[in-house]
Amino acid sequence: MEADVTLIPFSSTEVTLLRRWLVTPHVAAWYPDPEDHIEWAANPPLGGDRALITVGGQIVGYVRWQAVSREILDSVGLHEIPTGSVDVDILIGEPEFVGRGIGPKALLLLLSQFRQRRDVPLVGLTTSVQNLFAQRAYTKVGFRVLREYSPPGYGRCYLMVYSFNEDA
Ligand SMILES: CC(C)(COP(=O)(O)OP(=O)(O)OC[C@H]1O[C@@H](n2cnc3c(N)ncnc32)[C@H](O)[C@@H]1OP(=O)(O)O)[C@@H](O)C(=O)NCCC(=O)NCCS
Numbered sequence: 001m002e003a004d005v006t007l008i009p010f011s012s013t014e015v016t017l018l019r020r021w022l023v024t025p026h027v028a029a030w031y032p033d034p035e036d037h038i039e040w041a042a043n044p045p046l047g048g049d050r051a052l053i054t055v056g057g058q059i060v061g062y063v064r065w066q067a068v069s070r071e072i073l074d075s076v077g078l079h080e081i082p083t084g085s086v087d088v089d090i091l092i093g094e095p096e097f098v099g100r101g102i103g104p105k106a107l108l109l110l111l112s113q114f115r116q117r118r119d120v121p122l123v124g125l126t127t128s129v130q131n132l133f134a135q136r137a138y139t140k141v142g143f144r145v146l147r148e149y150s151p152p153g154y155g156r157c158y159l160m161v162y163s164f165n166e167d168a
Helices: 012-022 034-042 068-075 104-118 130-139
Strands: 005-009 048-055 058-067 086-093 122-128 146-148 157-163
Touching: 012 034, 012 058, 034 058, 034 130, 048 086, 058 104, 068 122, 086 104, 086 130, 104 130, 122 130, 130 157
Parallel strands: 086 122
Antiparallel strands: 005 048, 048 058, 058 086, 122 157, 146 157
């Protein structure tokens, strides 16, 4: 696993880089609506934020997170997810950096930030049932499949969760 992975603040000048990544085939396969992501990154909603993933000082990926409201959770049938939970999306945009353990390392950094905040009961990641690379990466970090659901436009997905309450 790469040792020197960091998360650094996302600045609006990085939108161009994110746009390039979102149309790169290994990412585009899982992100059907790139413009939505670009808009979100340029102006994150309340409760949302994002960061760039670096390794050895090079910017290689992107992660975003969003506190999910009770209304949204209920609207997609996720009644069992506690209020205050955070939804995360991640991508390693540079193809030559995929499969090198950078995604898991970036997620561990993010989880450690959430743990320190103490107001995040659970972190969720949604991934296509077909995205086996993502499922392997998330499982390594301690996420488990909670259930399958079908968010609009994404087909059959797994909701994978990491609960801080089970840390002890
Ligand atoms: C999903 C993602 C964030 C995982 O991060 P990562 O740093 O690649 O994670 P890992 O290095 O732990 O790789 C995960 C698994 O994918 C496999 N893998 C990934 N890329 C591979 C490649 N190019 N060739 C072969 N295997 C690969 C590895 O076998 C690895 O499993 P293993 O270590 O148990 O063998 C990253 O692959 C990615 O951004 N993919 C494209 C976008 C995407 O799918 N985003 C997630 C949407 S939910």
